[in-house]
Amino acid sequence: MVNSDSPIKDPWQILEESIIYYYDRPLGTVAACDPNTAPLNYDQCFIRDFVPAALVFLIKGKTDIVRYFLVHTLKLQIKERQLDFLEPGRGLMPASFKVIHEEREQYLKADFGDHAIGRVTPVDSCLWWMFLLRAYVKATEEYSLAHTPEMQKGIRLIMELCLSARFDMYPTLLVPDGACMIDRRMGINGHPLEIQALFYNALRCAQELLLDNPENEKINQALNNRLTPLGVHLRHHYWLDLERLNIIYRYKGEEYGENVLNQFNIYSDSIPYADLSEWLPANGGYLVGNLGPSQLDCRFFSLGNLVAILSALVTQKQAEAILNTIEKKWNDLIGFMPMKICFPALKDRDWQLLTGCDPKNRPWSYHNGGNWPVLLWLLVAASLKHNRPEIAEKAIEIAAQRLPQDEWTEYYDGKNGRLVGKEARKYQTWTIAGFLLARELMDNSQCLSWISHN
Amino acid sequence: MVNSDSPIKDPWQILEESIIYYYDRPLGTVAACDPNTAPLNYDQCFIRDFVPAALVFLIKGKTDIVRYFLVHTLKLQIKERQLDFLEPGRGLMPASFKVIHEEREQYLKADFGDHAIGRVTPVDSCLWWMFLLRAYVKATEEYSLAHTPEMQKGIRLIMELCLSARFDMYPTLLVPDGACMIDRRMGINGHPLEIQALFYNALRCAQELLLDNPENEKINQALNNRLTPLGVHLRHHYWLDLERLNIIYRYKGEEYGENVLNQFNIYSDSIPYADLSEWLPANGGYLVGNLGPSQLDCRFFSLGNLVAILSALVTQKQAEAILNTIEKKWNDLIGFMPMKICFPALKDRDWQLLTGCDPKNRPWSYHNGGNWPVLLWLLVAASLKHNRPEIAEKAIEIAAQRLPQDEWTEYYDGKNGRLVGKEARKYQTWTIAGFLLARELMDNSQCLSWISHN
Numbered sequence: 001m002v003n004s005d006s007p008i009k010d011p012w013q014i015l016e017e018s019i020i021y022y023y024d025r026p027l028g029t030v031a032a033c034d035p036n037t038a039p040l041n042y043d044q045c046f047i048r049d050f051v052p053a054a055l056v057f058l059i060k061g062k063t064d065i066v067r068y069f070l071v072h073t074l075k076l077q078i079k080e081r082q083l084d085f086l087e088p089g090r091g092l093m094p095a096s097f098k099v100i101h102e103e104r105e106q107y108l109k110a111d112f113g114d115h116a117i118g119r120v121t122p123v124d125s126c127l128w129w130m131f132l133l134r135a136y137v138k139a140t141e142e143y144s145l146a147h148t149p150e151m152q153k154g155i156r157l158i159m160e161l162c163l164s165a166r167f168d169m170y171p172t173l174l175v176p177d178g179a180c181m182i183d184r185r186m187g188i189n190g191h192p193l194e195i196q197a198l199f200y201n202a203l204r205c206a207q208e209l210l211l212d213n214p215e216n217e218k219i220n221q222a223l224n225n226r227l228t229p230l231g232v233h234l235r236h237h238y239w240l241d242l243e244r245l246n247i248i249y250r251y252k253g254e255e256y257g258e259n260v261l262n263q264f265n266i267y268s269d270s271i272p273y274a275d276l277s278e279w280l281p282a283n284g285g286y287l288v289g290n291l292g293p294s295q296l297d298c299r300f301f302s303l304g305n306l307v308a309i310l311s312a313l314v315t316q317k318q319a320e321a322i323l324n325t326i327e328k329k330w331n332d333l334i335g336f337m338p339m340k341i342c343f344p345a346l347k348d349r350d351w352q353l354l355t356g357c358d359p360k361n362r363p364w365s366y367h368n369g370g371n372w373p374v375l376l377w378l379l380v381a382a383s384l385k386h387n388r389p390e391i392a393e394k395a396i397e398i399a400a401q402r403l404p405q406d407e408w409t410e411y412y413d414g415k416n417g418r419l420v421g422k423e424a425r426k427y428q429t430w431t432i433a434g435f436l437l438a439r440e441l442m443d444n445s446q447c448l449s450w451i452s453h454n
Numbered sequence: 455m456v457n458s459d460s461p462i463k464d465p466w467q468i469l470e471e472s473i474i475y476y477y478d479r480p481l482g483t484v485a486a487c488d489p490n491t492a493p494l495n496y497d498q499c500f501i502r503d504f505v506p507a508a509l510v511f512l513i514k515g516k517t518d519i520v521r522y523f524l525v526h527t528l529k530l531q532i533k534e535r536q537l538d539f540l541e542p543g544r545g546l547m548p549a550s551f552k553v554i555h556e557e558r559e560q561y562l563k564a565d566f567g568d569h570a571i572g573r574v575t576p577v578d579s580c581l582w583w584m585f586l587l588r589a590y591v592k593a594t595e596e597y598s599l600a601h602t603p604e605m606q607k608g609i610r611l612i613m614e615l616c617l618s619a620r621f622d623m624y625p626t627l628l629v630p631d632g633a634c635m636i637d638r639r640m641g642i643n644g645h646p647l648e649i650q651a652l653f654y655n656a657l658r659c660a661q662e663l664l665l666d667n668p669e670n671e672k673i674n675q676a677l678n679n680r681l682t683p684l685g686v687h688l689r690h691h692y693w694l695d696l697e698r699l700n701i702i703y704r705y706k707g708e709e710y711g712e713n714v715l716n717q718f719n720i721y722s723d724s725i726p727y728a729d730l731s732e733w734l735p736a737n738g739g740y741l742v743g744n745l746g747p748s749q750l751d752c753r754f755f756s757l758g759n760l761v762a763i764l765s766a767l768v769t770q771k772q773a774e775a776i777l778n779t780i781e782k783k784w785n786d787l788i789g790f791m792p793m794k795i796c797f798p799a800l801k802d803r804d805w806q807l808l809t810g811c812d813p814k815n816r817p818w819s820y821h822n823g824g825n826w827p828v829l830l831w832l833l834v835a836a837s838l839k840h841n842r843p844e845i846a847e848k849a850i851e852i853a854a855q856r857l858p859q860d861e862w863t864e865y866y867d868g869k870n871g872r873l874v875g876k877e878a879r880k881y882q883t884w885t886i887a888g889f890l891l892a893r894e895l896m897d898n899s900q901c902l903s904w905i906s907h908n
Contacts, residue, residue: 082619083676085683089620113623119717120747121621165536166543166620167575167629169567174630175621176644178747185748189644190630222537229539253813263573265638269811293574293632294639294810349803356748357723359707 010404011432015053018429019065020045022099023106026065027072029053029433031096032410032425042425044096044111047073047125048181052377053433054132058139059440059447066136067145073097073129074154076110088112088121091161093129095122095183120178126158127198131451134205138450146209155206156219162199163222171230172196172291181303182367187346187354190292193304196234197287201311203227204453231313234287237264239314240298241285241321242277248296249273266296279332284325285318289342300325300333300343306378309385310452319386326379327391335416337371337402338395339379345369345415360423364415371417373399373409374434380441385452389442396438408432464858465886469507472883473519474499476553477560480519481526483507483887485550486864486879496879498550498565501527501579502635506831507887508586512593513894513901520590521599527551527583528608530564542566542575545615547583549576549637574632580612581652585905588659592904600663609660610673616653617676625684626650626745635757636821641800641808644746647758650688651741655765657681658907685767688741691718693768694752695739695775696731702750703727720750733786738779739772743796754779754787754797760832763839764906773840780833781845789870791825791856792849793833799823799869814877818869825871827853827863828884831891838899839906850892862886 018029028045054066076097081090094110113120133155137146145151168174173196177189180198188194203223210216210223240248248271251262276298286305290297309319326333333340345363346354355361361368376399383391403409410428411421441447472483482499508520530551535544548564567574587609591600599605622628627650631643634652642648657677664670664677694702702725705716730752740759744751763773780787787794799817800808809815815822830853837845857863864882865875895901 083614083617083672084679085617085619085622085625086679087619088623089618092621119623121623123621160537161620163537163539164543164618164620165539165541166615166618167546167577167633168539169542169573169575171539174628176628176746177749179621185746189746218537225538225540267811267813270806292630292639292643294812295631296810350807352724353804353807356750357721358748359721 011408011436014408014427015056015429015432015436018053018427018432020099022068022072022108025068026062027099028065028069028097029429031430032428034425034427037425041096041111044098045069046096047093047122048095048128049374049430051128051132052374052430052437055135055377055447055451056433056437056440058135058450059437059444063136063140066132067140067142070129070133070136070145070151072108074150076108077126077154077157078112079157089161091126091157091159093122093125093158095125120183121176122183123173123175123179123195124181124198126161127195127202130155130158130202130205130209131198134209135450137209139447147211151209152211152216155210156216158202159206159210159219159223162202163219163226171226171233173199182341184358184361184367185354185356186342186358186361186367187297187350188290188301190290190295192290193234193238193287193301194307196230196238197304197307197311197313200227200230200234200313201307201453203230204311234308234313235315235318237291238287239285239318240276240280240288242280242282244285245271245273245276245280264291264296265294267294270294271296271298279329281325281328283321284328285321286325287314287318287322300340302333302339302341302372302375303378306375306382309382310378312453316386319382323383323386323388323391327388331416334395334398335371335418336398336414337373337412337417338399339371339375340417341367341370341372341375341411343369365413365422366411369415370421371412371414373403373412374428374430377434377437377441380438381448381451384441384445384448392438392442396435396442399435399438403431403435408435465862465890468862468881469510469883469886469890472507472881472886474553476522476526476562479522480516481553482519482523482551483883485884486882488879488881491879495550495565498552500550501547501576502549502582503828503884505582505586506828506884506891509589509831509901509905510887510891510894512589512904513891513898517590517594520586521594521596524583524587524590524599524605526562528604530562531580531608531611532566533611543615545580545611545613547576547579547612549579574637575630576637577627577629577633577649578635578652580615581649581656584609584612584656584659584663585652588663589904591663593901601665605663606665606670609664610670612656613660613664613673613677616656617673617680625680625687627653636795638812638815638821639808639810640796640812640815640821641751641804642744642755644744644749646744647688647692647741647755648761650684650692651758651761651765651767654681654684654688654767655761655907657684658765688762688767689769689772691745692741693739693772694730694734694742696734696736698739699725699727699730699734718745718750719748721748724748725750725752733783735779735782737775738782739775740779741768741772741776754794756787756793756795756829757832760829760836763836764832766907770840773836777837777840777842777845781842785870788849788852789825789872790852790868791827791866791871792853793825793829794871795821795824795826795829795865797823819867819876820865823869824875825866827857827866828882828888831888831895834892834895835902835905838895838902843896846892846896850889850896853889853892857885857889862889 032042289299380392407426410424413419486496743753834846861880864878867873
């Protein structure tokens with residue numbers, strides 16, 4: 001499958017071969033084309049996985065595949081209000097889909113997680129779809145696509161799904177475990193950062209794309225009302241640096257009333273403050289992984305922090321502190337492959353309790369502290385946005401040394417990412433696309449504006 | 455405050471003194487009247503706490519206070535659809551309320567959890583309200599109250615809140631941590647049994663109370679569609695006995711596809727099977743505490759199991775198995791005070807991780823394995839329903855020996871419930887009301903039909 005005498009051409013070739021067609025037109029990419037393992041659901045097109053490939057196609061002027069993808073995935077969105085739970089909620093988009101051939105007909109079969117292991121809900125799909133729609137119209141200037149009644153309705157439904165109040169008292173979004181890239185149980189239920197950052201980003205995209213007309217009036221108002229408190233909440237309550245750590249360390253528990261300092265009743269004994277006070281760089285900081293009553297999950301999750309930088313959810317100063325943390329904790333967060341999905345890994349009883357003894361998520365493997373090359377493009381984009389090309393260059397260089405020879409593996413294991421992932425597939429499309437995209441962003445920094453906000 | 459020369463009269467007197475008034479009419483009861491501690495929010499009327507007192511009043515023919523409570527709490531329900539999260543979702547009812555006097559005016563101030571420690575959402579309030587409304591109309595035969603347009607709308611809003619699909623793939627209800635009687639972090643986020651049992655019960659109440667008219671058509675259909683799959687799901691996936699334990703013990707992980715046996719991808723290493731295989735009585739069984747992807751929380755939660763018996767969520771055979779478990783594991787589940795809120799307690803790292811080092815919820819204290827006398831009435835009702843008066847009698851006898859002398863304390867600590875709760879209030883209204891109700895149910899078994907379903 002790989003043409004080994006041309007290391008430059010290979011990844012493009014593989015990306016080309018991953019494209020799937022619907023009535024002879026390119027529509028998306030399969031998750032992986034590893035000839036040595038059973039496809040399971042890796043022969044499907046995942047909305048989340050297609051994003052870096054789509055951005056590469058946009059940069060290369062192959063905008064049709066992205067347009068076709070956006071139009072057809074929109075048709076898979078749940079459109080009817082559900083009162084009997086037999087389908088997921090209105091506005092939701094599938095995790096993945098497959099082109100089914102039936103005699104002369106073809107159709108798309110959506111998977112909302114009902115085929116996935118453990119049956120988790122793909123909450124992030126609709127948020128990534130918003131991300132991509134906005135990138136498409138910025139790249140092509142075809143605003144008219146986003147302004148069609150169908151697209152406007154699709155955006156409205158996503159916004160309604162996310163903005164409706166139900167059981168929550170915060171501006172953040174309550175989700176079940178495994179609702180995003182980490183799609184297995186990993187203690188990221190409740191209000192995980194990744195979902196909140198993607199949600200904030202989706203609100204900003206919707207703000208740009210929704211027309212100012214009577215039909216959108218309520219939803220425009222609702223999203224404007226939400227955006228500021230959501231940003232304030234995340235920038236304040238999720239932020240951790242030495243100063244915040246000092247405050248949390250001295251929190252009093254059991255405060256009662258509306259104007260308490262320790263609003264979430266965090267007991268400082270539950271914070272790994274001894275480790276953190278050593279680990280946190282003086283000029284560093286980051287958004288923590290999760291927050292709830294008596295819960296502050298201090299793990300560093302890369303995707304959420306990087307999307308927070310791109311969407312300008314964090315301030316300029318906070319963005320710089322996050323990049324400082326990555327730079328100063330290079331061995332922990334980058335190591336031999338950019339970059340760690342989360343740090344540190346859950347170990348011992350924590351692993352047993354929070355993953356349910358999941359053998360795939362053993363400490364420093366897969367989602368539990370593995371290194372994921374797909375995160376490279378987000379790291380590069382965030383670094384370029386804040387004028388830190390040296391981080392981007394160094395990360396790309398590390399990835400370039402290993403990815404082709406390791407045949408574009410899905411993930412790496414080990415504390416420093418030195419092992420090819422125990423169950424990793426090779427020729428993983430988003431590994432290839434993420435790498436190509438990272439390099440393209442270095443050469444085409446004007447494209448940054450498609451995927452970032454000021 | 456207690457008239458100590460009349461042990462029979464005392465509790466009635468205290469109950470009487472706990473009543474709060476709104477424009478001179480009795481409206482509810484305060485949570486506790488302990489003269490020795492600061493009231494904090496114990497001077498409020500909690501919807502959840504008022505239920506046993508209300509049932510006592512109904513049995514005693516003091517139906518006005520219950521009627522007035524139902525009418526006025528309905529007015530506190532969130533009625534407007536919220537898109538900006540600034541208030542909780544439409545249909546939700548407050549945790550508690552207080553009568554505020556302002557010169558000549560009075561008004562009710564609702565608390566949706568924004569004053570509570572840790573700011574948890576009181577999801578169970580609207581479900582208990584449904585429970586009480588149905589008990590009221592069964593007791594008084596005043597069906598016309600439930601049939602007023604306001605009440606019908608209130609029921610519809612509760613049903614819409616609970617039945618709308620959002621991020622979930624199951625018939626159960628996704629809630630944040632601390633959304634019920636256990637209102638602090640205790641690893642009961644996601645799909646805890648207590649909420650699911652109350653939800654099932656509320657659906658059955660709504661089925662009886664909602665009129666068959668065009669306005670209710672959609673919601674009637676939705677609730678009928680939901681009830682059966684919810685029951686099947688809970689009776690099957692939440693049920694644990696020796697036979698099920700054997701099946702789960704031999705589960706294969708990582709099964710992929712729609713028709714897998716291990717649908718939730720539970721790894722049997724995560725189940726405390728060594729303890730359970732000793733502990734489970736041969737003719738016993740119970741509904742487990744929680745279920746999610748790679749998660750089966752095998753703790754025994756009393757309230758959920760007892761409500762499951764009353765609402766006929768479980769089969770006759772399962773109900774008997776639950777009562778067998780209580781009888782055979784008397785020391786663990788009843789001990790010196792009926793009854794344990796959950797068993798066993800979270801200890802060591804489990805306590806640290808799942809409660810966030812909550813000192814109030816130390817092992818065998820408060821929510822974490824404390825004994826709560828308020829559960830007595832539910833135990834008595836469930837036992838009488840399945841013709842096991844000996845369980846009821848024995849439990850009441852134990853409670854009667856200690857409650858008056860311990861001044862109607864809120865909860866007990868210790869593995870067998872021998873210690874008065876470390877931070878327990880005395881003269882806790884629902885302790886008194888629960889005890890009186892348990893005794894009244896023994897003498898008035900016809901009242902069981904108000905609170906149970908066949």
